[in-house]
Amino acid sequence: MTTLQRKDPRRQFAELFDWAEGLPSMFSWPAVMRDVRIEEFTEDNAYVVRAELAGLDPEKDIKVEVANGMLTIAATRQEEEHEGARSEFHYGSLIRRVLLPDGADEGAVEAKYTAGILEVRVPISTRTTEARTVKIEYTP
Template identity: 45%
Template sequence: MVATLDHLLLPLERALRTATGHDIAIEEYTEPDRYVVRAELPGVNPARDLTVSVYDGELKIDVERVDWRHHRGSEFRYGTFSRTVQLPRRADEETLTATYERGVLQVSVKVLPQPPISRCVAVAAADG
């Protein structure tokens, strides 16, 4: 019974993931001075199908896979997919890099160190 229900709900789940832009599977992690996002994008031609952009603290990954062949049937996913990820507060957007290898997009950005919360300021005595 549960397997049948899961089978019936799977198309709805896929539709909702696509509608909310979460159809791109990602993993995120932090290195000592970098924030890294990896996106699973098999079968993508990065020069033609993939756009990575950053604006106002958000990383956006856009993919458009076009079916160049006309199949009798296909379970491959074609169309437009998007995912937006909030970058850490101290991410240096100018250092963002992106590489694509073996079906995985890796985006990395340097994270600036946290400034000291407070510091002492020397007070100079005025003559007079």
């Protein structure tokens, strides 16, 4: 028997932006949608998001928030001016939002920053909910 899994439309929309990033430069998304590159996976009963944020100070420049099933990584990179220089860096406000999986424990999120990579771990409950019959109250 084949089991079909439905993808959350919000996750599919985010994947569309990732796909479009590889298209020619004449077709580009707003900077806010492409500034923070991530990888996400599940490991040891936790949902893990790793974000490339090289050259930032995690105490001053990076903010991680979790609310209503969404993880938000926001950062600010200040532009440095150099005479006769060329830069491909993204400057200003950087943001990335990621939909958390079912069972995510928003109250136990941990984040660490090492060598330019921010790693956010969100514990996932392995508890499964069994179907049960609910009594219907009736007043004639």
